[in-house]
Amino acid sequence: MKVLVNDVLVERSEVKVDIEDRGYQFGDGVYEVIRVYDGTPFAMEEHLERFYRSAKEIEIELSLTMEELKGKLEELFAAGPFHDGGIYVQLSRGVAPRKHQYEEGIKPQLIAYPVPSKRPEKEQQEGVSAITADDLRWLRCDIKSLNLLYNIMIKQRAYTSGAFEGILIRDGYVTEGTSSNIFMIKDRTIYSHPASNLILNGITRMKLAALFAENGWTFKEQAFTKEELLQADEVFMSSTTAEVVPIIRIDQQPVGDGTPGELTKAVLQAFLQSLKEERVPSV
Ligand code: PDD
Numbered sequence: 001m002k003v004l005v006n007d008v009l010v011e012r013s014e015v016k017v018d019i020e021d022r023g024y025q026f027g028d029g030v031y032e033v034i035r036v037y038d039g040t041p042f043a044m045e046e047h048l049e050r051f052y053r054s055a056k057e058i059e060i061e062l063s064l065t066m067e068e069l070k071g072k073l074e075e076l077f078a079a080g081p082f083h084d085g086g087i088y089v090q091l092s093r094g095v096a097p098r099k100h101q102y103e104e105g106i107k108p109q110l111i112a113y114p115v116p117s118k119r120p121e122k123e124q125q126e127g128v129s130a131i132t133a134d135d136l137r138w139l140r141c142d143i144k145s146l147n148l149l150y151n152i153m154i155k156q157r158a159y160t161s162g163a164f165e166g167i168l169i170r171d172g173y174v175t176e177g178t179s180s181n182i183f184m185i186k187d188r189t190i191y192s193h194p195a196s197n198l199i200l201n202g203i204t205r206m207k208l209a210a211l212f213a214e215n216g217w218t219f220k221e222q223a224f225t226k227e228e229l230l231q232a233d234e235v236f237m238s239s240t241t242a243e244v245v246p247i248i249r250i251d252q253q254p255v256g257d258g259t260p261g262e263l264t265k266a267v268l269q270a271f272l273q274s275l276k277e278e279r280v281p282s283v
Contacts, residue, residue: 002079004072004112007064009079012113021109022102023092027147029109030054031090034073035240036114037275039082044070046203047240051089054144060093060108069110076112085116086241090146117241124268127248127260128164130237132226133157135168135175135198142197151178165237167250170198173223180239181205182247184224184232185263194221204238204271211270217263234261236268244268 001012022028032051035042048066055062064072073087094106133154138147154166155178166178175193176182181202183192190212195201212219229235235247235255244267246260255261 001113002076004076004110006110007068007072009075015111018095020098021092021095022106023090023109023146025098026100027145027149028058028102029060029090029092029146030058030144031088031146032144033115033240034087034089036077036082036085036087038084039077041073041077041087042275042278043203043207044073046206047089050144050201050203051091055091055108057140057143058093058145060091062091062108062110064110073112076114080114082114084118085114087112088115092146120242120245123164123245124243125260127246129162129249129252130165130167130177130235130247131158131161131163132167132169132229132251135170137168139197141175141199142195142201144200154178163249164245165247167229167247169226172225174226174229175199175223176202177237177239180237180242180245182229183208183236183238184229185234185236185261186228186232188233188263189218189220190263190267191220191222191224193223202238202240204240204243207274208238208244208267208271211267211274215266215270217267230255232256234264236264244271 002009003012003015005015017024032047034044034047052066089112092109093102094108096102096106137150158166165180167182168175174182176199183190193199209219230250233256237245237247246264248255248258
């Protein structure tokens with residue numbers, strides 16, 4: 001398997017991580033996961049825009065322009081047999097003697113490689129359960145930072161309790177999932193936390209917002225409480241890898257009648273349909 005390291009493609013077995021890479025030591029960097037369907041990347045530009053924005057927010061400057069990086073990722077596709085899955089793209093601040101502060105002029109380290117993943121069809125059809133947990137993360141969740149410690153703690157807590165996702169609650173309000181955005185439906189209105197510093201504004205979330213408008217479904221970017229979540233008619237999550245997955249139980253209680261709701265099913269169908277229409281073979 002080939003891996004993009006800065007601007008060259010190398011064999012996976014030849015890639016070495018320096019022990020003083022700040023991404024490795026401090027989580028000092030940012031990342032993206034771009035979905036690939038049958039060898040064709042989906043929403044690559046939106047992901048790259050968010051990647052450059054995240055990098056800028058933590059003051060890391062890429063040596064490649066967005067166009068150049070796009071070209072390199074296309075080379076990565078061309079190098080491999082690559083079907084379903086994603087590309088993981090990571091940028092760390094670079095390699096420097098270990099201390100918290102950094103000097104100007106260290107060279108950022110970019111890597112990208114294919115990660116296999118499959119559409120969670122069973123979960124999409126049958127729905128999943130979730131748990132809730134306090135959102136104890138920092139206040140810049142809009143940056144797709146490598147620091148995922150708290151997300152991981154809660155995702156693991158969800159998995160060990162047999163749930164698929166952990167829903168995070170800050171000051172009584174639902175923010176997002178540990179690796180997804182959360183939507184609730186009440187009286188046929190779809191709600192999601194506003195795209196502020198408290199959530200990652202998902203690319204899937206933005207695609208869905210456009211589909212809600214196209215289909216005439218009422219969408220409010222308005223925070224809702226944990227109590228409202230538990231009283232919702234329907235709840236679902238969205239992400240690059242999960243797409244749209246109904247949440248049918250939260251903290252052991254059924255959501256609505258405990259089966260995937262009608263509007264959620266329609267949202268999933270609309271999303272899958274839009275993929276068919278949008279998929280432009282660019283590589
Ligand atoms: N996670 N919120 C968080 C905290 C996330 O980590 C993600 C995605 C999302 C959804 O964003 P998008 O629709 O752009 O994938 C929301 C990715 C998939 C991950 O970390 O693997």
